[in-house]
Amino acid sequence: MSPTRQDAWSQDEDLLLAEVVLRHIREGGTQLQAFEEVGKQLSRTSAACGFRWNSYVRKQYKSGIELAKRQRKELKKQVVTIEGEVIQDSVKVETVSSPVGCEQGATITFPAVIHFLEGIHQKAEGWASFEEDRKNSLDKIKELEKKTFYLAAENERLSKNLKAIEEDYRSLIEIMERARKMVVLQDEDRQQKVKFQMDKNGNLERVEK
Incomplete structure (x- = not known):
């Protein structure tokens, strides 16, 4: 396992980060997934990639982000159109079929029609519930992304404080x-200033320089 890098970002790394994030935005993915993908390629943490994107790289690609968002909307429209066609085809098939309780060629009764319509209504409610769950999941993902970016920024701030x-x-x-060296030098200098000389009686006496 390669060690996590903490060195400065290069221009090529910034370009790779921008390309991956824009692709995830365009394809409907999350930025957190993009940061994890870039982190694996560059041996960096996803938090470091997120901080780099929000603090510097994102400002350089404002027009690219808007374009990716528009492309994502167009893609969603195409998906919704396809899903709508599938639902319409399903309804058409059910409409052609005889309501429950009626044999082919028999007279369709009012209660059978009501029962048939109730079944369609239940399916519609199930689809609405699915869309609501999907929206709630997307909201939770966005909230977690915000928390991740905040923690990445806080980690970067604490790292800078630690370095300081x-x-x-x-x-x-x-x-x-x-x-300490100055004290040692002063002591040595003080010792060098002291000397001894012999007096008339042959005794040594201390003389200050």
């Missing part, structure tokens, strides 16, 4: 080391 503290600590150690 480490630099201050190294500076303090250097100051203390210089002060």
